[in-house]
Amino acid sequence: MQVTPGQPAFEAVTNAVNTSLTGSKRWDQASMSDETYQEYQTSPSVMVLELHYDPSVTVHSQYAFFKDVNWLIIPLDGRHASTNAVFGITRGLPIQGLIM
Secondary structure, three states: OOOOOOOHHHHHHHHHHHHHHOOOOEEEOOOOOHHHHHHHHHOOOOEEEEEEEEEEEOOOOOOOOOOOEEEEEEEEEOOOHHHOEEEEEEOOEEEEEEEO
């Protein structure tokens, strides 16, 4: 399902993501592999929240790892969901993530 600006759920999703990105986090050197991303895209047993930014954005947190990011990917179910990871993609390349 895609939620775009102007839809009723957009503000709720935006607020939930912004709230989840605030506060204490820890940087993790793990990044999302191509295989994991493919699994996120195709597996019926996996659910992720993907946020696409055009133009790219900087996520303001205690870590400087989400600068110029185009995508944020938050696993909700499946691989990495239990760690509360947030992965980023910048110019098509995965970047190291945060653990919430």
